[in-house]
Amino acid sequence: MSIDYSEKIPNNVNLSNDRTLQRALEHWQPHFLDWWREMGPHDFASADVYLRTATGVDAQGWATYGAVKMPDYRWGIFLADAIPERKIGFGDSFGEPVWQQVPGEFRSQFRRLIVTQGDTEPASVEQQHLLGHTCPSLYDLRNLFQVNVEEGRHLWAMVYLLHAHFGRDGREEAEELLARHSGDTDKPRILGTFNEPISDWLSFFCFTYFTDRDGKFQLKSLAESSFDPLARTCRFMLTEEAHHMFVGETGISRVVQRTCEAMRAAGISDPADVARVRALGVVDLPTLQKKLNLHYTLSLDLFGSEVSTNAANAFNAGIKGRYHETQIKDDHRLQNDTYPVLKLVNGEIRRVDEPALTALNMRLRDDYTQDCVKGLLRWNKIISTAGYDFKLTLPNVAFHRQIGEFRDIHATPDGVLIDDATWNRRRSEWLPSADDGDFIASLMTPVTETGRYAPWISPPKVGIDNKPGDFEYVKIET
Ligand SMILES: [Fe+2]
Ligand SMILES: [Fe+2]
Secondary structure, three states: OEOEOOOOOOEOOOHHHOHHHHHHHHHHHHHHHHHHHHHOOOOOOOOEEEEEOOOEOOHHHHHOEEEEEHHHOOOOEOOOOOOOOOEOOOOOOOOOEOEOOOOHHHHHHHHHHHHHHHHHHHHHHHHOOOHHHHOOOHHHHHHHHHHHHHHHHHHHHHHHHHHHHOHHHHHHHHHHHHHOOOOOOOOOOOOHHHHOOOOOHHHHHHHHHHHHHHHHHHHHHHOOOOEHHHHHHHHHHHHHHHHHHHHHHHHHHHHHHHHHHHHHHOOOOOOOOHHHHHHOOOOOHHHHHHHHHHHHHHHHHOOOOOOOHHHHHHHHOOOOOOOOHHHOOOOOOOOOOEEEEEEEEOOEEEEEEEEOOOOHHHHHHHHHHHHHHHHHHHHHHHHHHOOOOOOOOOOOOOOOOOOOOOOOOEEOOOOOEEOHHHHHHHHHHHOOOHHHHHHHHHHOOOOOOOOOOOOOOOOOOOOHHHOOOOOOOEEOOO
8 A cells, every 4th residue: 555645644544534543643743743853863953864765565665765854754654564364373362363453351461562662762763862973974874864763753653553542541652652761860761771872883883783683573573463553563664674784784894894904904913902903993893792792682681581471471362473473383372382491590501491482582582693693694704704813703691681580690701600709800801891982982083075984984885775985865064
């Protein structure tokens, strides 16, 4: 179904057929725009940004690019096309027709899930509020803004569901989504990870690689939901999310590429010679490893406890399925199945078989980790091709955790349990220290001439929408 842009709120849900809903959303719209102006990208409101806007929810609809001033971006409500005769794919109601309305008994569970997902979307825009000021190029600045406007649209996606299906409660939740703010002492965002500012571009690339990927896995499991409007909303969000992870993966690739080139040009044979590498004005690989350690583990925490009756209930109820649920060959009920979970047993990390239903968070997290590994392989290829013997790795899941089995212990990135004193003494070997942060911050000087890049990052291999290298992705002076 094509998207109607003549409406105040672009949509493909026939909004004009439901005057009450349309009026309620048109009432929320100026509140959203106020939020964007205050909490969205600082400055740049008058800049022309080369953005893509969805004109349809099929592959063709994505081919639409043009110069837009961000406050004029057409945020709207887009659902992927309905799958005819779609049936519930898992849980107690397996095989029955999907729901077009939320069943009363699951209302509060759905509401909590939608609000929690919705809260992360504006949170990330807030976290990146000041990042535009230190962009390494106009290409990167444009990508940041593309991610930001789409996270804003993801908020619209969740607010639509709240307004359309949760009545007065839903409308109140929609207002609250604009009232909580990342890092606010009185009204913080719901999940801890989303209350930390993203103040440098290395963090931004790690965030889009690891944290947006957590988003992908949450959306993938909600795209299996029996509540069809939620499933269709998430399916379309996933097509937008793919670009965010592309920004992260290629961003880190370009950092690694540049560092290797600079080390070779300077005749440095040991990538661990941090002082010499830093003197070249590029990100040394050991510091990059620490950033990966941090952002990966913060993102693991977003999957919740490894063993969780909430997760089992959500599956049984048909609320949230597994990654690629419909492609899995089993009974989709899991009543008698087990799944191996890493647990702390008598002071050791052990694999223990748990009922598959309560281990669903662990399973989704394992799927996530496998997906994360792909980028590591690409980055390590760049390093080995440059002739260096250095491997970036993902730390053990017991390392640096605040949630789940390992939250009360300390472990090294290799998964060796250590005491508090050792942790305190060695933590800066594994996680970014204040010094590391200062060094990264020292690299963050803005580059805004067309076709130029900060000295710590390589140009991209191809431009956005196949634009040439000197394309002016953001026209700052207008
Ligand atoms: Fe998002
Ligand atoms: Fe995203």
